[in-house]
Amino acid sequence: MSNSKGGEGQRRDRGDSETERDTTGSQPTVFALGEERLSLLELRALSPQEAVWRGRSVGLSDALIMMVDDEMLNIEMTEAFLADAGYRHFVNTDRPELAVPMMRKEQPGVLLLDLSMPRVSGMDILAAMREDAVLRHVPVIVLTSSTDPQVKLKALALGAMDFLSKPVDPSELALRIRNTLAASAYREYLSQHDTLTALPNKQRYRRDMTAVLDEALASAHPGALIHVGVDDLGRINDALGRVVGDQLLQRVAKRLASCVQTEHGGELSSDQHNPTLYRFDGDEFAIIVPYMEGVPSAAFINKLLEDSTVNFQRAGFPELFVTCSVGVSVFPNDGTEPDVLMRNAGLALRHAKLAGPHRYEFFSPQFKDMALSRLDLSAELRHAVSRDEIELLYEPRVELATGRVVAAEAVLRWRHASGRMIEGDELMDLAGSSEMDVVLNEWKFEALLKHVKNWRTAGLQLVPIAAKVSLANMRPSDLAHLVNASIAGGLDARLLLLELQQVAALDNLPAREAAAIAGMRKKGVRVALARFGCNASVSHLRQLPCDEILVDPSFVRDLDRDGTAQAMLLGIGDLARRLRLACVACGVETAQQLAFLKKNGWTLGQGPLFGERLPGLAFAARWLARGSKPVHAPMPSNLS
Template sequence: MMEQLDPAGAASRARARDAEREGPVTQPTVFAPGEDKLSESELRALSPQDVLWRHRSGPALSDALIMMVDDEMLNIEMTQAFLQEAGYRHFVYTDAPEFAVAMMRKEVPAVLLLDLSMPKVNGLDILATMRDDPVLRHVPVIVLTISTDPHVKLKALAMGAMDFLSKPVDPSELGLRIRNTLAASAYREYLGHHDALTGLPNKQRYRQQVVDVLAAADAAGNSGALLHVGVDALGRINDALGRTVGDQMLQRIAKRLASCVQTESGGELSSEKFEPALFRYDGDEFAIVVPYMEGVHTAAAFISKLLEDGAVSYHRHGAPEVFVTCSIGVSVFPADGMDADLLMRNAGMALRHAKQAGRHRYEFFSPRFNEVAQSRLDLSAELRHAIRRDEIDLLYEPRVDLTTGLVVAAQSLVRWKHGSGRVIQGDELMDLAGSSEMDVALAEWSFDQMRAHTKNWRGAGLVPVPTGIKVSMANMLPSDLGYLVNAAISAGMDPRTISLELQHVSALDSLPAKETAAMEALRQKGVRVALDRFGCVASIAHLRKLVCDEIKVDPSFVKDLEQDGTAQAMLLGIADVARRLRLSCVACSVDTPAQLAFLRRNAWDLGQGAVFGEPLPGLAFAAKWLTRSGKPQRLPFPDGVR
């Protein structure tokens, strides 16, 4: 498309024809005489089709819009002919510079060829206007002028011109300058819309794609989905093995996800206008736009395939093999909304719930996520202040040998009485701390409190019993935990009275050798390690990877055992596994005599819960359950329990 877009062109061409009749042109044109024609091989060297570069094809450069502003029509015609021969298809021009800015605002050029010495409006005026325009200021400008004044050249460059060529111009040089300028602009545009690490379209492109897909879906009346794919525990890999390894894992996952998405092109997840597309959304997160689906079941197989393909391993000589998995959050349109930002936020919220529920799984967004998320957000912010303001207490409850009734240990319990009157304690508080990255601070506070309580007990002549302390590993490495424990030991605590009850242990699935050694070093000092919430958050798979001394069964099993035969069978199965592995097994939340009777009938090891008494502050617990001799107190079982 070679066209003139200004009303003054006809007059200019007439002036040029009159000048030709009167005699030879004395003013230098854009090319020196004899240089307006190049050989075929020279033209081919300047052609955009021969630009082979990483991110943009030659044909795409050929389609770039080139604009020229020059008051001499002969210059424009010669340049137009030259560019057409070189392979550029889109050229617009004006020989009336007062219309130049309006033309550019109507259709922004990829590069502007600008003369400086023109009547009415000169090239410097145009540059000044472009510099003040938020869009035109980014248009590359190549100045073509007869002026040789270095001050003029510097002024043009200072006002934003990218290049400066004095007339007459060598056509080969002009062709190369245009080609290289277009290539550089295209690459800059690419970097602005693509992720440098994976080469995938970035978050900006993702949002635009969502807007476009939603508009098409609204017009067609069809459904679709946004999938946010998050890499599980990438931060731990970066901390343990270095960011280089983490980046390599991201690149591998990106390739596998891209292959999976590409197989759906033209399939049942494609709409008339759009195919499923993959984007790099954020640090450890990818996003996929599914433009069409007949129902949630349509995407189920695709989601399962993404989970499978998103699991990769890394093995370095002399180091253990590291496995990385992904989790997926899904928002569906129009059911979850038709606003791009809302749907993206909903998909991200669903992803966070998927990770909190155990990782390597997927979750669909539901409105209740909003309520839960807002509540957790408010509580997380307040928890930071609660620790500083001493609004949290560390209480203790007895742990009982169910065969003898002896109080053989204590269980610490973190309790927060919120200003609203709501009490947040135990596992609920640990989950809140883990999701808000307050778990490290809460663990440090718990150790400080337990150390002070133990010191008071010893000062009163009482013998402390082994005490379980809950520790979330969501944001903490074993080496960090080792630092806290060693500080407590250095302050006078007996390591044999410390029992670390580990929660959120999925974060420990891929640990380097030094971190595994840190946990084992604590056990060698006499510290006990327990796997908490077994059967729910922790599983048998974790027993194979984490050496421990004890398992604590998730409270849900004991809660349901009176009405649920399946819960009874599973509970007894867990006890059998523990015995075969020579591990202590603790039943948590034993709250009724019927639950206690069932456990005793089935020769259960240890139990704790409300049936043995409510949690007590440190001094009250010591007064009731600790002795000077160290001989454990015997707790009488409720009536009817044998």
């Protein structure tokens, strides 16, 4: 054996044919005196073999083990023993000043590091590794003859994972290496895989996308990113619980994985890569298609839509069918950077969902233009109030059995200078994203108080007024201040209903804010959760004492063609009755929808079927004059 100093870094791959080494000579200081070579049975017990978790295996014997020690004899004896224990790949140096450059060139799975070395100490190497964004994650086992506890503490503080005092028991060293590699591999696995579906996660998606894109650009062939989103997962979580939603995601993941797996080695694969499935975010999956062109691409997308449709049934509910939508961006046409392509695939998916469930869209530049247009609208909204472009409209809320108007919902409309009308939930969402919702709420209460005073002066028959209020940027205590000012100005608290939107802000509500809502209710103001099943969920009912829930219009809109929407609507209605809450079906447009609601015990509704939204004066003349007739919505001829 050579004990020379100053040798260059060496890498060795050792096979099973490695000859036995003579250990009867001078004992290397790395091992304990008198330690004999382990028996074959003991070696097999220490052999890394395969570490198994979550249905996957990682070969620890393939890990690269690096050793830095100024005594080459220690290095050679250690490598010989570890080779017998099943490890095959080693790199070493007895020149510590070369250690960090060597690790940057070829990152090891574990580093065995001596502390007491000339020129550059092990502590110096640990400090340099700690400053490196990549090397700081390399697990280090320190081997040293020092018995000073402060040395051990300093090494651990600098990032060492384990510490062994020389002379080292070889079997203990093998166990420490095995456990360190297993823990490191498992940590790496968790960092790149989704815990719910076991699919590669967003971090892995970004990394793999870079490699696939580099190959495609170099070979001048097209590829694609496909984003797959589960339709209306939020509604399922709200109606049936998040556990059911997670089970649904797992089933969709298995179906998509099976569909993608069948394409390996086929027309959608490139020379170096196969199509791969990832869990991207929330209700969304992603697929990297290395090669995508022509008819096979369309067939694959249709197969994704078909295979991702799942059905399930629970006691007391009809059979539910859950679908997915798909958005596609193609490279290099839609971008040559991973972030741009991912953003464009996401935009395509959102437009597919807006067009209706179970659809697909390829990215179009107009999608980006629309997103930029929304940013422009947000900026212009800040000037809309001063330009007198905002008006307050009223929509009738009726008793379904009689058609009698029992309340009115106050709705903001923005008459944009271009002639476009933006109103209702669209305007509230836009205001929330641009932090203009507080200003619009203040303007709404001023206009509402003015209208109510005029109606009372004219001797009209008043009905409760529902005011939508976004809590995206407004605290309940600030809302209470607006309400109290309106009541002080002459508004009867019993005629005011607050429809709270963007109620995610109510999560973990401080006691002071909860007291503000309770104080308004105590004065006679009614409180409702708006867009229930979309932006508000069952969990908010537990946090917020309220009097009503307003079902999101999407449930009613899909009644005629979606059994899932029917089942969920029935479930929400039953929940409201059990909690003794008024429940309003919003967005009623057709006589068939009205018939379904009446047949299933719903009492309140609003929507285009009952009359258009009107300015204050026109609404009062139509609905508040004494002797006004009830709404008579047309009924379908095939009612059963």
